[in-house]
Amino acid sequence: MALMAGCLAGVFGIGGGMFISPLLLQVGVTPEVTSATCAFMVFFSSTMSAFQYLLLGMEHIDTALIFSAICFAASLVGLVVVQRFIKELGRASLIVFSLGIVMALSTILMTCFGALNVWEDYSSGKYMGFKLPC
Numbered sequence: 029m030a031l032m033a034g035c036l037a038g039v040f041g042i043g044g045g046m047f048i049s050p051l052l053l054q055v056g057v058t059p060e061v062t063s064a065t066c067a068f069m070v071f072f073s074s075t076m077s078a079f080q081y082l083l084l085g086m087e088h089i090d091t092a093l094i095f096s097a098i099c100f101a102a103s104l105v106g107l108v109v110v111q112r113f114i115k116e117l118g119r120a121s122l123i124v125f126s127l128g129i130v131m132a133l134s135t136i137l138m139t140c141f142g143a144l145n146v147w148e149d150y151s152s153g154k155y156m157g158f159k160l161p162c
Contacts, residue, residue, distance in 0.1 A: 046134070049127055059123040 032047070048069065052062040078092070086092070113122050149156050 059120040
């Protein structure tokens with residue numbers, strides 16, 4: 029499953045968590061373990077991407093550090109809020125529902141913005157055929 033999720037994530041250019049989360053839940057892995065596994069995958073993937081950009085001479089490192097600090101703080105707040113809700117409700121289904129909502133919203137938004145970009149290219153007369161791979 030991890031190999032398939034990694035290949036699909038690389039082909040489509042999206043996070044592997046979107047593919048492996050439903051698969052892990054289908055196999056019977058608990059939502060807490062699924063969430064932790066996906067968080068580790070995202071952390072590893074984003075860290076390797078950041079190192080790649082640094083090696084290639086990325087500009088605006090100060091802005092990236094600010095965004096990383098904000099994202100770290102937001103993830104801690106989200107973790108505390110989710111843990112509090114799970115403790116109060118006694119159910120881990122909150123993780124599954126939030127994962128489903130994020131996947132549904134990302135599917136809808138990616139489709140809408142993709143269609144808008146295609147329409148903009150079509151109406152402006154840009155070449156919409158295949159480009160050279162290099």
